[in-house]
Amino acid sequence: MKIVTICGAGIGSSGILKVNAERVLKRLDILAEVTAADITTVAWAAEDAQVILTSAEFVEAIGKTYADVIVIDNFFDTDELTRKLRATLG
Amino acid sequence: MPLPPLPESAIVLGAHADDWRAAVRLAGSALAASGAAKPAYADEMIRMIEEHGPYVVIAPGLALAHARPGPAVLADGLAVVTLAEPVSFGHPHNDPVSVVIGLAIERSDVHLASVAELANVFNDSSAIPALRDAKSIDEVIAIFGNTRNLGEQQ
Numbered sequence: 001m002k003i004v005t006i007c008g009a010g011i012g013s014s015g016i017l018k019v020n021a022e023r024v025l026k027r028l029d030i031l032a033e034v035t036a037a038d039i040t041t042v043a044w045a046a047e048d049a050q051v052i053l054t055s056a057e058f059v060e061a062i063g064k065t066y067a068d069v070i071v072i073d074n075f076f077d078t079d080e081l082t083r084k085l086r087a088t089l090g
Numbered sequence: 091m092p093l094p095p096l097p098e099s100a101i102v103l104g105a106h107a108d109d110w111r112a113a114v115r116l117a118g119s120a121l122a123a124s125g126a127a128k129p130a131y132a133d134e135m136i137r138m139i140e141e142h143g144p145y146v147v148i149a150p151g152l153a154l155a156h157a158r159p160g161p162a163v164l165a166d167g168l169a170v171v172t173l174a175e176p177v178s179f180g181h182p183h184n185d186p187v188s189v190v191i192g193l194a195i196e197r198s199d200v201h202l203a204s205v206a207e208l209a210n211v212f213n214d215s216s217a218i219p220a221l222r223d224a225k226s227i228d229e230v231i232a233i234f235g236n237t238r239n240l241g242e243q244q
Contacts, residue, residue, distance in 0.1 A: 007145060008138050008141070008142040008145060008146075009138060009156055009157060009158045009198075010158070010198055011156060011158065011159065011193070011195045011198040011202065011205060012146070012154050012156040012193050012195075012205060013145065013146065013148045013154055015202045015203075015205040015206045016148065016154075016205065016206060016208055016209050016212075018202070018206065019206035019209045020209050020213065023209075036202060038158075039142065055145040055148070056145075056182060057142055057143035057144065057145040058142070058145065061142075073182075073183040073184065074148070074149045074150060074183070074184065075148040075149055075209075076148070076149045076209065076212040076213050076215070077149070077215070078213060
């Protein structure tokens with residue numbers, strides 16, 4: 001499975017989201033490749049992604065996608081990430 | 091990979107900011123004071139938020155101000171600004187903001203891992219309130235672990 005985290009610059013929040021998503025996925029025993037990207041490269045980065053993790057501000061800019069878009073409010077709350085990833089991935 | 095350096099010169103406690111732009115500008119000044127960025131980096135951080143919205147408010151009370159790597163970045167670095175009175179960034183969940191982290195990164199491909207180390211600091215949900223209430227630079231350094239020492243070794 002491929003998961004992409006999206007933020008404005010691709011260096012700050014998406015990196016934090018990537019590392020925390022990897023932690024949660026490991027705990028859930030889900031095998032996935034998580035990539036951090038910025039909003040300008042989302043079309044390319046998320047082309048074959050199953051899940052996009054981001055904040056509410058980018059949902060519109062991400063636009064049409066086959067991936068499930070999950071909005072995260074608190075990037076440091078691994079419980080929120082766990083709950084939302086589990087709800088999406090079943 | 092260690093966190094980007096957080097020298098004492100990049101820590102400002104109990105500052106006053108009229109609005110989010112002023113708060114981000116303080117973080118820019120702190121990054122300039124430590125030599126991590128040129129003064130113009132503050133404008134770039136503000137532009138990111140004007141362009142994309144208040145997404146940098148990534149947790150309750152905390153803004154991670156940053157822009158892309160570029161000529162305004164001189165070295166990897168962190169800055170910490172705590173506000174005497176919190177300001178609103180217009181975020182639907184995480185306002186008001188009392189702690190602004192400034193982040194300057196030279197190359198995203200190399201340094202993503204060090205940025206991700208911030209998760210090790212802030213996944214502890216007591217870190218943001220502890221920073222907000224910090225009365226001394228030593229308290230801030232302690233919350234970030236041994237960042238200062240690691241930074242000086244580089």
